[in-house]
Amino acid sequence: MTYTAPLTTHTAQQTNSPQQGMQPSESLARLLDTASLYLHVPFCHTRCHYCDFNTYAGLLPLRAPYVRALLNEIELAGQSVLYPDGSPRRARTIFFGGGTPSLLTVPQITRLLTACYRSFAIDADAEITLEANPGTLDQQQLVGIHAAGINRLSMGAQSFDAYLLKTLGRIHTPDEIEQAVHFARAAGFTSINLDFMFGLPEQTMQHWQETLAQALILRPEHLSLYSLIIEEGTLFHSWTEEGRITPADEDLCADMYEYADALLQAEGYINYEISNWALPGHQSRHNLTYWQNLPYIGMGAGAYSSFQGRRYSNERSPQEYIRILKTHRLPEVESETIEQAQAMAETAFLALRTALGLHLPTFEERFGQPFSTFVGDRLHLVEEAGLLEQADGWLRLSKRGRLLGNAVFLRLLPN
Ligand SMILES: C[S@@+](CC[C@H](N)C(=O)[O-])C[C@H]1O[C@@H](n2cnc3c(N)ncnc32)[C@H](O)[C@@H]1O
Ligand code: SF4
Missing domain, CATH: 3.20.20.70 (Aldolase class I)
Structure with a gap:
């Protein structure tokens, strides 16, 4: 799976144009399907x-x-x-x-x-x-x-x-x-x-x-x-x-x-x-x-999936995985339902880990609610501390925010 380095050890420069790469080129509804x-x-x-x-x-x-x-x-x-x-x-x-x-x-x-x-x-x-x-x-x-x-x-x-x-x-x-x-x-x-x-x-x-x-x-x-x-x-x-x-x-x-x-x-x-x-x-x-928190289906020992509001994972041991599949059953061993508030927090969290940040109009289109309504005043303190910046519809961590990302992420969690 993808290995993502912790933000706290990095001080990335943000110099790219937001148009490059992170905004889905296809309609969101189609991608979610x-x-x-x-x-x-x-x-x-x-x-x-x-x-x-x-x-x-x-x-x-x-x-x-x-x-x-x-x-x-x-x-x-x-x-x-x-x-x-x-x-x-x-x-x-x-x-x-x-x-x-x-x-x-x-x-x-x-x-x-x-x-x-x-x-x-x-x-x-x-x-x-x-x-x-x-x-x-x-x-x-x-x-x-x-x-x-x-x-x-x-x-x-x-x-x-x-x-x-x-x-x-x-x-x-x-x-x-x-x-x-x-x-x-x-x-x-x-x-x-x-x-x-x-x-x-x-x-x-x-x-x-x-x-x-x-x-x-x-x-x-x-x-x-x-x-x-x-x-x-x-x-x-x-x-x-x-x-x-x-x-x-x-x-x-x-x-x-x-x-x-x-x-x-x-x-x-x-x-x-x-x-x-x-x-x-x-x-x-x-x-x-x-x-972008889009759907994926993981197959093989220990693979994770995220699909239609559910996250689930497979049996980790290759031997046990092979044994289960011999009986023609899916090897799923853990599953959780992703509630809307959790999906919103995760989408924001994952996007803020990216250099380009969270595209606010796409967030609103996906969840039928502006990001500002979802987050309320929970980010005020970190905004005042200069950990976030906003431009052209994108919200992202500032250079300082990248060092203190966890302070932002914790506040994204719904009360
Ligand atoms: C599944 S491995 C890549 C493919 C192949 N297994 C290989 O190692 O050549 C994914 C990548 O995660 C990175 N990685 C694995 N463990 C790490 C760790 N403890 N800290 C930082 N990066 C790690 C490595 O750069 C590795 O290439
Ligand atoms: S143990 Fe395997 S998966 Fe892990 S880094 Fe080495 S080669 Fe890649």
């Missing part, structure tokens, strides 16, 4: 030292039964969200996330995509992304994935520093990142994202500058830059507790973020979400689904 599809692939060669995603090393033999289960779920999920006239639900994007979806074979990926096309009405120009680890890619596989219909590749590069890659527990070298991008270009990919992390133990500003310079030589259409979060249950967490590693301090993280933002904007990238930069026309439509 569609879904984005997420397929989770919970396998990795080894576990990176910082990662707490629902993914497992040593389970590669489960790939074939897992794919069979996922094919089954795609069919069941498609049936569960048919339009009232019995036609399949329209889907605008498909995202193979993980884990490491690039560990699946080309025939497996092809079968999963074919199943999506059978059970959903996929847009002709759908964005279809596959997350990949550069250490798992070869030329032939990339040609096959591209021919299967994947039109966007998202690679976890993390750093161009060999020592830092080792510290992170990555299975690839800096050269393999470069090679993977060249292979992907040769295979025909014209939309590539690279993920990088900053605020790493022992990472200096110079490391970061060199990594960004090397990334820019590859000219990816999209960059996601995440500030390291030390997650409980990871090796990084125990190493921090034991004093074996020390994450970068907040000021250095903020400097790294500001350096990256200025550099990328000068190179023509738009900072359309706090952690995401894209060349014009390459904003991730799938990730915008989450930030």
Whole structure:
């Protein structure tokens, strides 16, 4: 799933035009009637030292039964969200996330995509992304994935520093990142994202500058830059507790973020979400689904869905997930109804995490109520403190507000 860095460690500059990217280009009513599809692939060669995603090393033999289960779920999920006239639900994007979806074979990926096309009405120009680890890619596989219909590749590069890659527990070298991008270009990919992390133990500003310079030589259409979060249950967490590693301090993280933002904007990238930069026309439509609080259907072990006022999640264990699907049941284990007030607060919260902010006319169209009525005087104090700014129908966090985002978000909650 999308990894969103905490606002509190960032001091992003807001210099983009609000028209670029965040305002839905289609009517809101139509968008709310569609879904984005997420397929989770919970396998990795080894576990990176910082990662707490629902993914497992040593389970590669489960790939074939897992794919069979996922094919089954795609069919069941498609049936569960048919339009009232019995036609399949329209889907605008498909995202193979993980884990490491690039560990699946080309025939497996092809079968999963074919199943999506059978059970959903996929847009002709759908964005279809596959997350990949550069250490798992070869030329032939990339040609096959591209021919299967994947039109966007998202690679976890993390750093161009060999020592830092080792510290992170990555299975690839800096050269393999470069090679993977060249292979992907040769295979025909014209939309590539690279993920990088900053605020790493022992990472200096110079490391970061060199990594960004090397990334820019590859000219990816999209960059996601995440500030390291030390997650409980990871090796990084125990190493921090034991004093074996020390994450970068907040000021250095903020400097790294500001350096990256200025550099990328000068190179023509738009900072359309706090952690995401894209060349014009390459904003991730799938990730915008989450930030615009639009419907999505997650399939696979531990995947989350948000659809028609309900949020639900699947069984997390791959073995148990496979077992449930053998009985032709949906693997949903938790579900909650999203009341209107909660949906309003969440829509505002998610949008305020983006660089462009909340589009007030769209909010009113969606909920039949102006944002000012919903929020009452709850934001007065933070507005007076200069944490928010408003222009051209957009409400967004000010530079200071980005550092103190939680103070704003807490006040969005209905009384
Ligand atoms: C599912 S992974 C990407 C695909 C693939 N599994 C890989 O790592 O190459 C999504 C991204 O989240 C980021 N990420 C994961 N754990 C993180 C953490 N603890 N702090 C910051 N970013 C993290 C990494 O940049 C990673 O590439
Ligand atoms: S390869 Fe990606 S999903 Fe797997 S452990 Fe590493 S960061 Fe997590």
